[in-house]
Amino acid sequence: MKSIYTSSPFAHNNSSVQKVMLQVQLAAFPALLAHILLFGYGIIIQWFLAVATALLVEYVMLKLRDKPVLPNVTDFSALITVTGLVFCIPPESPWWVIVSGSAFALVFGKHLYGGLGYNPFNPAMLGYAFLLISFPAEMTQWTLPKEIAGYSLSFWESFNHILFGAVAHAPIDSFTGATxxxxxxxxxxxxxxxxxxxxxxxxxxxxxxxxxxxxxxxxxxxxxxxxxxxxxxxxxxxxxxxxxxxxxxxxxxxxxxxxxxxxxxxxxxxxxxxxxxxxxxxxxxxxxxxxxxxxxxxxxxxxxxxxxxxxxxxxxxxxxxxxxxxxxxxxxxxxxxxxxxxxx
Amino acid sequence: MKTRGFLTQLVKTLSPLYPMAKRLLYRFHGGVFPKYNKELSLRQPLREGYIPKQLILPLQQHMGLPALPCVELGESVKKFQLIAQAAKGLSAPVHAPTSGKIIAIEPRVLPHASGLAQPCIVIEPDGLDSAITNVLAVNTPPQTPEAFKQLILNAGIVGMGGAGFPTFAKLPNQPGLVEHLVINGAECEPFITCDDMLMQTHPDEIIRGAQLVAQMFGIPHVVCAIENNKPKAIEAMRQACADSQITITEVATVYPMGGQKQLIQEVLGIEVPSGKHTIDIGIVMMNIATLRAIAHAVDKGQPLVSRFVTVSGLGLEQPYNINALLGTPFDELIALAKPKQPIDYPLIMGGPMMGVKLADNHVPVVKTSNCILANPPEPVQAPMACIRCGECADACPINLQPQQLYWHAQAHEYEQAEKLNLFDCIECGCCSFVCPSHIPLVQYYRHAKSEVREIRAQAQLTEQAKQRHEARQARIERDKQERDAKLAAKKAAVKQQAAQDTQDKKTAQPAHQTAESNREDAPKLSARERAIQMAKARQQAAKASPEQTQPAEKPAAASDDKRKAAMEAAKARAAAKKAQAELSTDQPKQESEKPELSVEDKRKAAMEAAKARAAAKKAQQETAK
Incomplete structure (x- = not known):
């Protein structure tokens, strides 16, 4: 089988899975920007939470599956999965929503099927379906746009709310509503x-x-x-x-x-x-x-x-x-x- | 035509903005746009007249059977002299590229991925380059297709585009069977410019060759396709065929435009049906270098002893094109191009898309070597899992689904792969070229194809073994029945004898009546049988167990008989193999009307093969006994 790699073609167009994934990530930036402008900084916090979860889950799962960690993490497929998921959940939902959703998406959506390329289901949507069924109340409380709510949360307010469920001067209902x-x-x-x-x-x-x-x-x-x-x-x-x-x-x-x-x-x-x-x-x-x-x-x-x-x-x-x-x-x-x- | 011109213009304007718009410029599906690097080897002028220290001439530089040497060791030969005759069947002769002495006839490493050594004739040039004129003895141009084909065979001409199929075998035996002659000047592989150079320097000879073929075989439509990245070649060819019926067509620059099926689709709009040859649909395609060789053979009586070769690559200071003598070692030609660093990596024969990485760099230029490529090795990216992106399917010129083929090939599900038309793959490598996961796709298909061929061969062997076994069982059964019949006959005979003996004393009549009352042939049979059985009975009487007589006898006569039988079996097997080989390769020699075997010939050959096989089987069974 070694000979398989020494026969033609000896040229390549220099594309790679990493480039494909990063391209997708880049293309999501306009929407991310709009999201921040219209709904506040919640999504940034959610995104960082999701990425941290993804890194941890990827590391643990690859170790458990006895696969090399670095080349598999750097295919950036997990990044795309959690990015997709982050856009789906309400920006001000509690931290455990995105963490459990990301973990579920990656573990049950990808790794248990054999990793990237072998999953029959879209991991992000599997994670989202899991969240919709498990936490229906949290999933419908969408942050209201600035124009409607009258004001927007600052970065630290969002941060406190997502991580500790605390908002200093307003109840959650005043800035979230149905989509x-x-x-x-x-x-x-x-x-x-x-x-x-x-x-x-x-x-x-x-x-x-x-x-x-x-x-x-x-x-x-x-x-x-x-x-x-x-x-x-x-x-x-x-x-x-x-x-x-x-x-x-x-x-x-x-x-x-x-x-x-x-x-x-x-x-x-x-x-x-x-x-x-x-x-x-x-x-x-x-x-x-x-x-x-x-x-x-x-x-x-x-x-x-x-x-x-x-x-x-x-x-x-x-x-x-x-x-x-x-x-x-x-x-x-x-x-x-x-x-x-x-x-x- | 007008809309096409408009489209071309539109796409050309768009292509800086959206490169993939170029796919609208040609008719076949997919295709890729690799970095061509053609300018590298076009900077230097064409080199000619280089005579190396040694010329290594493999007896097999073509598809089919190796040629048979007809010179002695130590013999002096002149340029163009025949040094190896074509074998019977699909083969091509070899001629001396220059004058000199035969210093060896021995296995040398061939320009092939395997790195295997095969018989070669080695010539030490004397530097005089003294030639025999008109060695092919052409006084008047050949008048019949047969004579024309014979001349092409005698000149040792094979397809010079890469496949090396003996050219005479491509042509029909009578005029009027071919509708289109497509001259392939596409040269779509990156780096290679030898055809470009040939078209620039010798367009007249190419056109002359095409006219000869067209006249001889009555081909009404002759078209030459050249990729539009060779404006000089197009210009030269246009001038050369200005007053002829031949048209020059500019085709888009895309890999694999030069593929036979792709170019036919492009210039004629015809799809070659799967599993068929172009000749079946009245199309012959020839490389420009092949046509030039034909012109030389017909007009000058010169056999094929040299070819244009591109010596290029990113590892060379001065890449160039050369009219190289066949047998010139690669490493000598590479040295002439001033390598940037010592060549401690394998060279590639052919282009980067379909070329062959060589196991040894000291191999000779053969009739099919269009390019010697010295690209320093690059780090190989480890393949990742397939993400089903479908880039490969978009690039496939045959419109296969390479990703699906890959899953089946990887899982060794070859039946499924065959259902997905694995054998339609032309191995152009576009799929591997575009795969973002760097999966060696085409390499998997090559592997799968060879596996399938292996499985088919195994299945055939198994089937033969099964048939042999069944035949043996039937024979044993038949023997047993015969034996039983004999025994019964003997018993009857003994009884009859006894009865006769008793009756003889009284009267002879009743005995005859009983015999005739059995069957008409019964008395004859029983009489012969009786004699045999009597003898056997005598023999049996001497032994303890009458049934095991034969095996018990064996050891005594064993060694001699066995050897004889084995020899006979081997002979029969060889005959069977020969018959089979003739069936598969002898086709052009047959006097049928097409180069392909007619149905009748095929049947005859098959019958002969079957007969020989049966003989082999019989002999084998006898040894087994």
Missing amino acids: PLSAVKTGIQEGVSAQQMLQAPYLETGWWNLTAWGWINLAFLAGGAWLIYTRTIRWQYPVGFLGALGLMAWIFHSINPDLYAPVSFHLLFGGTMLAAFFIITDPVSSSTTPLGRLIYAAGIGVLVYVIRNWGAFPDGIAFAVLLLNIAVPLIDRYTQPRVLGHNR
């Missing part, structure tokens, strides 16, 4: 029309008539465009996902605008753009054939819409992704492209 997705959902369930719900003040304010959520989604979109340009991710993922989600939203909104929110709402609220460019694009747990990627992404888009409207959770990205992860081997099998010189 727009769950607010609209609850409203519709209570008989308020979707359009009326969207007229609510806190969904209107923001720069250029875009809400804080819209801005974060746009930031993800910008990072995602960069990823497509650098060929770090494939166009099939966002096109399939956003296309399917948008189409579903358009169809149902056209049928009954009172019951179903418009396309723009579905595309610019919740974790839509995060999922489209950073979550479902995880190559390890998604389909590898070009057509398969499109089907996989579209399947997630449809499921997200279904869960958002008729499911028990306000946003269904985690469950949609995990469900489609299961279908990947099947999709791969039936979407083999035609090989040159074979019949059409």
Whole structure:
């Protein structure tokens, strides 16, 4: 088998897994910046907590698995996993949420399956699903944007709140609330029309008539465009996902605008753009054939819409992704492209 | 055509912004854009007339059977003199590249990854370079395709693009069977510029060769494809074929444009069906250097004794191109290029994408050596786990799914790998080139392919053994039945004899009646049987256990008989092998209309092989007995 490494090609395009992962991390920066501007410093603290957890978990798991630590930690895949997770959780949630979530994602999502490349499920979404089911209350208390809450927490206030649960001068309810997705959902369930719900003040304010959520989604979109340009991710993922989600939203909104929110709402609220460019694009747990990627992404888009409207959770990205992860081997099998010189 | 021109322009404007837009410029899937480094070897002028101290000429520089030496040790030879004849079948002769003395006919290391030594003829040049003119005795150009092919064979011409398939075997036996002649001047491998240089310096001879082939085989469409990174070559070739039917096509610079299937797809828009040869669909592709060799053979009666070679690499001060005599050692040519540091690392024959890393640097230039590459070794990145990114699938010119092939190859699930069309892989190396995990993908496929071939061969052997075993069982059963029948016949005969004896005393008639009442042939059979059985019975009477007579007899006559039988078995086996070899390699020699065997010939050969195999089996069974 040694001869395998001494035969041609003797050239390489200098790409590497590390570069791919760092590219993704870089592309997440616009969204991170928007997040800080709009929701305060909570996310930074959460991110550092997550990275510290990841380093520890990686070290322990690699030792237990009897694998070399340095080359495996420096593939930066854990960094991407926890970064994805950090964007999903409320910025002011207590420290044990992100720590347990990151640890669960890495241990059960990655290492127990044999490490990077062998995990059938998206580790970040596995961790997020774990948190959604285990701590539903904490997961819905999202920090309100500055414009709505009237003020924002300073770095130290966030720090104290996350680590010690203490806020000097205000109860948690005064600066956190339901996310727009769950607010609209609850409203519709209570008989308020979707359009009326969207007229609510806190969904209107923001720069250029875009809400804080819209801005974060746009930031993800910008990072995602960069990823497509650098060929770090494939166009099939966002096109399939956003296309399917948008189409579903358009169809149902056209049928009954009172019951179903418009396309723009579905595309610019919740974790839509995060999922489209950073979550479902995880190559390890998604389909590898070009057509398969499109089907996989579209399947997630449809499921997200279904869960958002008729499911028990306000946003269904985690469950949609995990469900489609299961279908990947099947999709791969039936979407083999035609090989040159074979019949059409 | 207009839209294509517009697209080209658009992509060219876009490509600084988005390099991968270049993939829109050609028809086949995938492809990669490695760093070409072609300018390195184009800085120096072409070198000619270099005669080394020794010329090492392997008897096998081509696909097929090695040539057979026809010179003696110590003999003086002249330039162009035949020194090794083509073997029967798929082979090519070898000629002396310069005048000198044969100083050795012995195994020397060949330019091959294995580093194995194979028989070579070693010539010590006398420096006079005295030649025999028109050694191929061409007075008038050949008039028939057969004569043309014979001349190409006699000239020792093989595919000079890299595969080394004897050229005569590629051509049909009658005109009108080929629709397109594609001249391959793509030269898509990085570093290599020998074809570029040849097209710049000798375009007339290339075009002449192409015209000869086109006329002889009645090929209506001749097109020459050159990658657009060789503007000088394109210009020279365009001028050379200005007043001919040959068209020069600029093709995009992308690896592997020069691959046979890719270039045909690009210039003709035709996909070569999987598992078929280009000749099956009326296409012949030839490298420009091969066509030049054909022109030399037909016009001057000169055999192939030299070729253009690129000597390049990042480890050399002055890379260059040379018209090198075949047999020139690599290390001598490398020394001429002023290495930056001592060459203590392995050289590569061919380009960085598909070349062969040599086990020994003192190997000769052969008919297929297009490049000698001296790239100092770089640290190899340890492969990581596959992250299923799909870069390899995007780069694959055949549109395979390399990542899936890799999982199956790694897991030794070769059946699955074959289902994913493992054998369609052209081993271009694009997948390995782009893999961010640095997985040696194509290397895995090569390994998997050889494993599958091995498994197939094993399966065939097992099947043969099974058939042998079954035949043996059947024979034993038949013997037993015969023996039983004989025994019964003998018993009957004894009874009859007894009856006859008693009846004879009275009257002869009833005995005849009983015999005839059995069967028509019964009396004859029983009579013969009786004689045998009588003899056997006598023999048996002498021994204690009549059934084990034969094995008991063996040791006495054993050694001599066994040896004879073994020899016969070996002979039969050799015959079977020969028949098989002829079946697989003798095809061009057959007088069928196509270079491929006609169905009938194949069947005949197969039958002969089967017969020989049966004989071998029989002989073997006899030894076993």
